[in-house]
Amino acid sequence: MEREKNTIWFPAKRYGWGWGPPNTWQGWLVMALFAILLAAGSWKLLPAYGPPVFVAYSLVLSSILVAVCWIKGEPPAWRWGRKSP
Secondary structure, eight states: OOOOSSOOSBOBOSEESSBOSOOSHHHHHHHHHHHHHHHHHHHHHHHHHOHHHHHHHHHHHHHHHHHHHHHHBOOOOOEEOOOOO
16 A cells, blocks of 8 residues: 555544644644643743743744644534534
8 A cells, every 4th residue: 555645644623623633643743842842931931031921932832833733634624523324
């Protein structure tokens, strides 16, 4: 079997809009980096600069995560679940 060249890292959610948990190691790496950077920011930025800087930092990280999901995930659309046969 030939592997798919454009593997989807983040599958679409079954219900609603957006992406579910990653299904590849690359997706899990992105999620782990997001969590590590968010924790590091809360540890370093929050005490030193206060909540406004940490919120801005969190928004930037979240925007990057959404961009990666948009590029490497299934196209987002509203889903109502599987249709019954």
